Amino acid sequence: DTGVSQDPRHKITKRGQNVTFRCDPISEHNRLYWYRQTLGQGPEFLTYFQNEAQLEKSRLLSDRFSAERPKGSFSTLEIQRTEQGDSAMYLCASTPPAGELFFGEGSRLTVL
Amino acid sequence: AQKITQTQPGMFVQEKEAVTLDCTYDTSDQSYGLFWYKQPSSGEMIFLIYQGSYDEQNATEGRYSLNFQKARKSANLVISASQLGDSAMYFCAMSPIIQGAQKLVFGQGTRLTINP
Numbered sequence: 001d002t003g004v005s006q007d008p009r010h011k012i013t014k015r016g017q018n019v020t021f022r023c024d025p026i027s028e029h030n031r032l033y034w035y036r037q038t039l040g041q042g043p044e045f046l047t048y049f050q051n052e053a054q055l056e057k058s059r060l061l062s063d064r065f066s067a068e069r070p071k072g073s074f075s076t077l078e079i080q081r082t083e084q085g086d087s088a089m090y091l092c093a094s095t096p097p098a099g100e101l102f103f104g105e106g107s108r109l110t111v112l
Numbered sequence: 113a114q115k116i117t118q119t120q121p122g123m124f125v126q127e128k129e130a131v132t133l134d135c136t137y138d139t140s141d142q143s144y145g146l147f148w149y150k151q152p153s154s155g156e157m158i159f160l161i162y163q164g165s166y167d168e169q170n171a172t173e174g175r176y177s178l179n180f181q182k183a184r185k186s187a188n189l190v191i192s193a194s195q196l197g198d199s200a201m202y203f204c205a206m207s208p209i210i211q212g213a214q215k216l217v218f219g220q221g222t223r224l225t226i227n228p
Contacts (some may be wrong), residue, residue: 042221043157
């Protein structure tokens with residue numbers, strides 16, 4: 001499978017715990033994006049990388065959130081001290097220099 | 113700021129009929145892109161069609177076409193000859209065109225159900 005891969009697909013955690021999601025983009029894609037989708041809503045932009053550089057972060061990305069793409073390949077999104085409001089689907093997408101976004105199937109987070 | 117409005121929370125259509133999903137947008141940008149995505153129950157967002165703000169002709173991709181009316185700021189998706197597999201959530205989105213980055217702003221979506 002050569003699509004965007006996300007892991008884990010589902011995560012249930014208790015409030016206050018840290019969680020980390022991983023995204024493996026399509027190999028030749030230099031841009032990688034993170035979006036968040038809450039129930040009944042469309043996805044919302046969080047941040048994006050061009051190669052290893054994080055070029056923009058949304059105001060939605062509080063200090064408890066950190067994203068990295070250390071070697072310009074896979075990316076991680078960590079949420080520290082999770083809150084119930086963090087419960088959502090976290091979607092990763094990648095794109096070549098010119099072309100449409102290819103999304104992964106998402107990582108669903110439930111914070112109890 | 114950009115905004116997408118999808119006013120149809122749900123649509124029910126008979127198989128083989130055509131269906132139009134409404135989308136209006138608001139932006140002060142001169143250059144922007146308009147997108148439609150399909151989201152089946154598996155959760156993956158599947159790209160359907162793209163229209164650039166300076167494209168004079170409406171985009172088409174197979175059974176999908178985008179009815180772009182710039183003056184009315186609308187970008188409706190038309191699906192011809194609907195199939196049972198078309199049942200899904202459909203999202204309209206837009207992005208400014210800045211060095212190729214796609215910071216999409218999505219609408220709230222329309223749930224399309226195709227009845228046999």
